[in-house]
Amino acid sequence: MEQLLRRQKHIIDVAYSTAQELVWAGKHEEARPAALHALRFSIEVYGPDSLQLVPAYLLLAEASAGAGHLPEASKYLSQAEWLILRAPDCSAAVQYKLHRSLGLFCAAKGDLERALYHLANDVTSTWHSFLLKSLRAQQQVLKSRPETSLFTEDRAPREEPMTEAQQVEGIRVLSAILDIREQAPTQQPGETARVLHALAMLHYLLMDIPKAQELGLKAFELVKQLPQQELLEPLGHLLKLMNVEPSSPE
Incomplete structure (x- = not known):
């Protein structure tokens, strides 16, 4: 048995x-x-x-x-x-x-x-916080080993690397939320920008830099139009990591 x-x-x-x-x-x-x-x-x-x-x-x-x-x-x-x-x-x-x-x-x-x-806001928030921590952890690794870069094969792994399942889950869920946010009759640009930022970080960590740049710039332009711009700093930092100079907020 x-x-x-x-x-x-x-x-x-x-x-x-x-x-x-x-x-x-x-x-x-x-x-x-x-x-x-x-x-x-x-x-x-x-x-x-x-x-x-x-x-x-x-x-x-x-x-x-x-x-x-x-x-x-x-x-x-x-x-x-x-x-x-x-x-x-x-x-x-x-x-x-x-x-x-x-x-x-x-x-x-x-x-x-x-x-x-x-797929309420807290799903978005969970992924956003997780990806911010992952990005910071990666930057700490690169600072401790200045001879490495994002693209070197011998770069040290993050302390808690994402599994393939987490990568697929993140892209699928966040992409679905972004589609819904962009099609919703009542727009919430702040939440849309948060999803865009999360997706940009995820694609950056997966080394899909062109997609990360596209999403990051889109989020940055959206946040510039908002009265509360707390996402501007982390978005600007992400874009600079990819050698993209965002335009200054008006």
Whole structure:
């Protein structure tokens, strides 16, 4: 029985990882069978009412929505939400994943107001703070080793480098929020600038400098028009790191 349980958990891991990689690659229809296998074995191992099923339900919902099967995606999201609501001790990380999935689903349906509710400002703030710390950590490394630069192969890694999953997550979530912010009937330029800044930092850390420059300049120009300009200094610093001289605020 122990060997069987280990094998089943291994199958869950393989099926989930395969489905996740296919979703990241935009192959949503191909991801659905693998995600479904992950769910079926999760039910068999953990039972139908376990929080351990939530990741598989959310992955199935994302794959289904990406493949255009919105009713199915809605069903899987409802199952995940029900499991979370029944667990008062559910972790913040699991709740974040649910709201992230609900937000992306609502965005896919064109329901921007509900999408913003689920992808609320604190999601943006969490990523913004995390990326600011990552950028500062990288700069500390470069200062301590002046012979290195962002592009040298032997540069020291950041203390807590982002995993591939975090990189994909950040780009997908922040890009979705930016699209929603820019399409919303009621514009909030301060929040839009914060998302742009976060995305610019993320692309800089991933060494996609042209994209980071484009987003950083766009954020800088937006912040210059705001009465509160607390983002000007960190944005200006980021642009200077990329050898871009922003124009002075009026």
